[in-house]
Structure formats: C-alpha cells, structure tokens
Amino acid sequence: MPGTLYIVATPIGNLEDMPPRVAATFGAADFVAAEDTRVTLRLLNHLGLKKPMVSYYEHALFHGEAILQRIEAGEDCALCSDAGMPCISDPGEQLVKAAHERGIRVVPVPGASACVTALAVSGQSTARFVFEGFLPVPKKERRARLEALQGETRTMIFYEAPHKLRATLDDLCTAFGPERSVSLCRELTKLHEEIRKTTLGQAAEFYRDNEPRGEFVLVLAGADPADTAQDVPTLAEAVAAAERLMADGMAPSAAAKQAAAGTPFSKGEIYRALVAR
Secondary structure (H helix, E strand, O other): OOOEEEEEOEOOOOHHHOOHHHHHHHHHOOEEEEOOHHHHHHHHHHHOOOOOEEEOOHHHOOHHHHHHHHHHOOOOEEEEOOOEOOOOOOOHHHHHHHHHHOOOEEEEEOOOOHHHHHHHHOOOOOOOEEEEEOOOOOHHHHHHHHHHHOOOOOEEEEEEOHHHHHHHHHHHHHHHOOOOEEEEEEOOOOOOOEEEEEEHHHHHHHHHHOOOOOOEEEEEOOOOHHHHHHHOOOHHHHHHHHHHHHHOOOOHHHHHHHHHOOOOOOHHHHHHHHHHO
C-alpha cells in the first residue's frame, strides 16, 4: 500500500510558532524531503528528532523520482521548505504535481506563510491580491513582467533578498511610479521584525542610505481602478497606433505586436483588424 506525501509548514522565523501537528508529523514520517537538509537538520534537532533526509532543491530534482518511488513502496514522507508553507514559490510544487499524477495521497499540514503574514500586517488592501514571488532576474523578462502588471488593480506581493532590494525598488519605481504605496515587511516573526508602510520613492531613498538586512516581503498597492479605466485604449485606438507604426515602415506583424503592449488586446486581434481594413 502506498504511503503519503505530507506537505509540512515550518515556522517562518520564530520556532515558538511551531504547530503541534507539525512536530507530530515529522515524528511519524519515515523520511523527510527538505529544501536544504542543513536548515531542516537544525529544526529536527530543536524537536529532538532524528530522521533520514533527502534534498529536493531545484538543482537536485533528480531525487524526485526516488522520493516518489519510496512513497509508492509504502513510506510516508514529510516534505518541508526552509521556512513557511512548502511548494509556494518553491520547487516542491513539481513533486506535488507528480504525486497527484501517480495517485499518491497528498496531505497538507498547514502553518504560517510569509506572503499571507505580510499581507495581513501591511496596511494595504487585503480583499484581492496576487502573489508574484521573486521577479525574474534577466532584465528583459523582468521588464516584461512589470509591464504586464502595470494595470493590476489587486494588491501585489513580491519576495526579495536583501542584496537585490535596491535594484528591485528602483525597477518598481520605474514601473509604478514613486508615489505608489508599498509596505516592506522584513524579518517577519524574528528578533528584528519590521513593517514599514511608505511609498516606493521613499523606500528607494531610504535604502540608498541604509543597508538592507534580512529577507523582505514587499506588499504593493494595486493601481486605482478609475485610473486604469481611463487609460485602457479601445481596439480602434490600438489598431490606429499600429497603422501609425506601419506608416513609419514597420511590418504589420511587428506593428500589431508593439501596439498590443499595455492593452487588453492580443497581437492577433490587432493584426486581424489591420488586415480587414
């Protein structure tokens, strides 16, 4: 009979936040699949447990097949990340997907998640939000992602490491403007926890003079729906923009693609409208 894959949340900082069920699940599991076995070893030592461990971090996902085979053979596995709820902006999601495809039982053992914890204390709107995690590193991909979010009216949540924070704040200022409200949540539940509600421009200025320390969750206000409604072009306006680009010598396909940027219309919609005129 196959075993079970338990998705086990761990504290995001303060070990006193450890739910009793988390400790019990680690104790009952046959083995632990950890993002980083060194980090999880400290956690197991805190609980007074010794368990066989295997890493599933992104560059060792070839271990995924071995993990699934052990579960299929009847072992129970507790999967955990370094902190918080596993499989959220975490390569463990691939194991969960494969487990479902193979009919393996997947059981959540929930706990704190940094993104929801930060949202709750951010002072930003919590009614609707979108989780973006870490922005892409390559400049072209990062620019494309931020351009796609410029009309987003929901609150946006980003993760960032301290050594990349300054560049990210500069990029967010460029994309959303220095007056956009943002909450910087740093070292959540830890000794130096800080929640700073400010603007992107003020945050960028502050961290030009102060060294960023600790892991950050950035909770960014969405665009004002009234402003975005005024700025959204009609299809006719997008087609007219493509025609102006064609008049300057651009090919129809390229003109349709450029005119589609920042609009709710696809390149294909604009191209078909161009051809039909």
